[in-house]
Amino acid sequence: MRETYRASVAPHGESRNVRESQGVAKYVWDDYSLSPVELVDVVWQGVPDFREAYELPDGLFRSRVPAYEEAVARELVVNALVHRPYTQRGDVFLNLHPDRLEVVNAGRLPLGVTPRNILHASRRRNDGLARVFHDLKLMEREGSGFDLMYDRLLTSGRAAPVVSEGIDSVHVVIPRRVIHRGVIQLIADAEKRHNLTQRERIALGMLGQSEGMSAAELLSALELPNPAALRPWISRLVESGLVAQTGRTRATRYFVEPALIREAGLDDQTTLIRIQPHRLRALILEDLQRFPGSGRVDIHRRIGAEIHGKSIVRALNALIEEGVVSASGTKRWRTYQLATRHGQER
Structure with missing residues (x-):
């Protein structure tokens, strides 16, 4: 079983390793002996999982894709140090699970920034510290950190980062696994x-x-x-x-x-997600001929669960307006069947 690493980072510090009985390797940097430049390097070099990589086939050769992009991991640590509220106590935690890296920082997001607008919103909480980190080339220009993370993760076939707020903390999760190589x-x-x-x-x-x-x-x-x-x-x-x-x-x-x-080799399976309206209409009519008096949920399940529900509703409403399909009942008990004249023609 893979070990879970839990790293605790103070604004400066040197690493010491404590291996706990529950299978958690704990690294602590909290004795204020390192500069910010040294601290970010030590965090990156101190955890072996950060430097692991996948080998993916590339024609006659194999290409290496890092388990975690160095630029993404560094940006997460630097953002946590620069944008945390220093009037509030608490360490920065890097929880390294087998399938993801979770960064937990004390305090909430700056006023005006939420998990739903973090890709675009930019608010400086510590102006002087942000300027120093930028001049030391430890961070990107203001407002570009999450753009970089989205770019690196999505272009490497991974999901986008997930940001959430706790009662008094901010959590950022980045995935390890390459979903679509x-x-x-x-x-x-x-x-x-x-x-x-x-x-x-x-x-x-x-x-x-x-x-x-x-x-x-x-x-x-x-x-x-x-x-x-x-x-x-x-x-x-x-x-x-x-x-x-x-x-x-x-x-x-x-x-x-x-x-x-x-x-690109992404054509694994054909689905009905992008089905054209006239083809969807034909599927619905064929289904209602075989199973008259069906509800929308049953129709959706039979012709293709991957089709968007709103597309089914639009198609059914259009068929009712044309007089091809009739409906009875309301809301969740509403059922559909072919109109009498159309059913006889078919």
Whole structure:
């Protein structure tokens, strides 16, 4: 069984190792003997798991993908030291689990910053300390730390970081496991051809790890306020042919071009997520011919659970308006069947 590492970091300190009986290796840096530059280096070098790597097939060769990106781990530690409230006691904890790294910092996020806008919001809590860390080249410019983490994680086939607030603490979790290794090749090829911006790499990474996302889903994932704010992230990807789209306004659905998906080896299984409206209509009519008097949940389950529920509702409502399908009952007891004339024709 893999050990779990728990590292406790004070603003300065030297490491000493304590191995507990529960299988937890504990490292402590709290004796104030190291400068911030030395502390970040010691934290990175002190835990063996940080320097592990996966070997992934790359043609005739194998490429190494680090278990944790050094830039991401360093940015997490530096952010925790710079943005913590120093009027409040408490250490920074790095909880290294077999499948993830969790950083726990005392205090809550700065006023105006929430887990839902942390990708874009920027508030300095300790101006002087932030300036010193920036001048020492320990951190990126203001407001770019989480952009960097999103970029590195998504382009390496991992999920985005997860931020949450406790009663009096902030938790940031980054995954270790590479979920979609084909995304690495997809973005590397796209970068060579089109010189993508950081925003475009993030958006392409999200789309590459999914079967496509609606405009509303992409707005939520990127923490954007309105569709207009989505254009700098997605418009050039569409223009260059990397991303295709169907539908209009908030019902627009974006997905990576199928040819690129196939080249990157992400075409594992065909699903109905991106089914066209006329094909969905035909599936619903076929289902109602076989199972008249069915509820929406049953129809959804039979024709494809991966199809978005709102797409099913829109298709059923359109069929009712056309007089092809009739409905009886209300709310959860509502059932659907083919209209009499249409059923006789079929």
